[in-house]
Amino acid sequence: MSVDESTVRRVAKLARIAVEDHEVAKLKGELDAILAFVEELSELDVDGVEPMTGVTPVSIRLREDVVTDGENAERVLENAPAREGDFFVVPKVVE
Amino acid sequence: MSDLLDFTFADARKKLAEKDFSAVELTQAYLDAIEAGHGLNAYVLGTPEIALERAAVSDQRIAKGEAGALEGLPLGVKDLFCTEGVRTTACSKILDGFTPPYESAVTERMRAAGAVMLGKLNNDEFAMGSSNESSCFGTPVNPWRKAGSDAALVAGGSSGGSAAAVAARLCLGATATDTGGSIRQPAAFTGTVGIKPTYGRCSRWGIVAFASSLDQAGPIARDVRDAAILLGAMSGHDPRDSTSVEREVPDFEAAVGRSVKGLKIGLPKEYRVDGMPGEIEALWEQGAAWLRAAGAEVVEVSLPHTKYALPAYYIVAPAEASSNLARYDGVRYGLRVPGRDIVEMYEKTRAAGFGDEVRRRIMIGTYVLSAGYYDAYYVRAQKVRTLIKRDFETVFADGVDAILTPATPSAAFGIGENANASPVEMYLNDVFTVTVNMAGLPGVAVPAGKSADGLPLALQLIGRPFDEETLFSTAAVIEDAAGGGFTPERWW
Secondary structure (H helix, E strand, C coil), rough: CCCCCCHHHHHHHHHHCCCCCHHHHHHHHHHHHHHHHHHHHHHHHCCCCCCCCCCCCCCCCCCCCCCCCCCHHHHHCCCCCEECCEEECCCCCCC | HHHHHHHCHHHHHHHHHHCCCCCHHHHHHHHHHHHCCCHHHEEEEEHHHHHHHHHHHHHHHHHHHCCCCCCEEEEEEEEEEEEECECCCCCCHCCCCCCCCCCHHHHHHHHHHEEEEEEECCCCCCCCCCCCCCCCCCCECCCCCCCCCCCCEEECCHHHHHHHHHHCCCCCCCEEEEEECHHHHHHHHHHCCCECCCEEEEEEEECCCCCCCCCEEEEEEHHHHHHHHHHHHCCCCCCCCCCCCCCCCCCCHHHHHCCCCCCEEEHHCCCCCCCCCHHHHHHHHHHHHHHHCCEEEEEEECCCCCCHHHHHHHHHHHHHHHHHHHHHCCCCCCCCCCCCHHHHHHHHHHHHCCCHHHHHHHHCCCCCCCCCHHHHHHHHHHHHHHHHHHHHHHHHHCCCCCEEEEEECCCCEECCCCCCHHHHHHHHHHCCCCCHHHHHCCEEEEEECCCCCCCCCEEEEEEEECCHHHHHHHHHHHHHCCCCCCCCCCCC
């Protein structure tokens, strides 16, 4: 399996990473090499094999349905690149 | 006072209790060593004030007879562990200036046990790498050099700073994490002992996530006993990590020195990979001979899906990484690069903040999870993972107690030596370690010999789930038989 340049751009878009035009060819080569490497898996017969969902059998535990955390606006916001009061600030999203 | 650095923690613990020296004196000796070892680039941030303050508290607790299991231990912390009020970056530009308002569960436990944090240690960006060359702070230097050469070597990765600092005696023990070999490979490259415990043994809460179904914390230490002491203090159930197990933590240290007589040790034939260097093969045979001499039975075993572990890993790990790293969006913490709209802000922030290897893995992960490819790649890889785990289960069901393999396919290589290697060639560094993460098993790397160039080489032991004790007993036999000599000659 190999990717074309438009796929590289589409994946970059999905991953929300800006890619410059001059980087596309190099990225295509790298992704192709990795995809060629993992291609080996297709020779295995995995019919009827359950996909792993967890390495250790753990049952989901329930806890008391009570508030254990919160009222920490200052701690939540202290690393914000931009804030106003108790809010994160982002570029306008709704016209 | 430089001889203070010669004590292992087990020895220093006695001396501290007997008041031969204080925790403050021990800590100061390490702070001086860090200063002198600055050129190794093992630390990305020193915290000497915190260290001296905590050491003074340790002295008070020792005086009152209230010493914890790690009381006064000068500890280095991988920069992947969030530390309250102390910058934590995962060695990525995207976490530039991030100061967590909370402490990771593992370092919290260690602190409660009396460990004294000296500073934050270098690692590959988001723990993605096998040479620590992807760190935004530059590459740490291995304190080992080839005989007759002054070329700088890598300390391995991703926990390269942890391994370099322990080997160079810039800390007495270090925290590390292992997703595909990131504790064991750097330990192997530096003549130190590193153990990745069973998945679920240590809480992942507060550790910067890479691939959540594979990530585990563990220690890098100077010898097997110290590794056992450290792991004991790091382990235990934590309700904040739903994959952390509710299981009693055994006395790991008590396993060190326990006889291996009658244990069955498996040598997997599939690990005899093409082109394995003769010295690695010889080391492996030597390790088997030592265990036989100690009364263990050594048998050949088969793990037929071994060769599929690395390709499956390079689907599962990037897929989980692409999902985990979606949180770095320039909104809540870390780097932000402005854009005309919010999408452009995300894209520019992530382009500027992530290095090449991280970007590559996010893109591969995004691709294999995207519509139309999910079943062909991700689901298939998770099925292969089931087969890999089954291989181990079969061997253990046949009565094998632990599996002995080489830890790495080679000794440490030069910084920049693989600059033109493809990403896939670099991935092959983890060929012996990655199966263990895929199956969630414990694995330890223990120094066992030297290369022709005089560099340390290590063997790996793989255990049954939650049987780290057998690994400590068996690793201690190899350590004793190898006879030491794993302290690098000081040149820095």
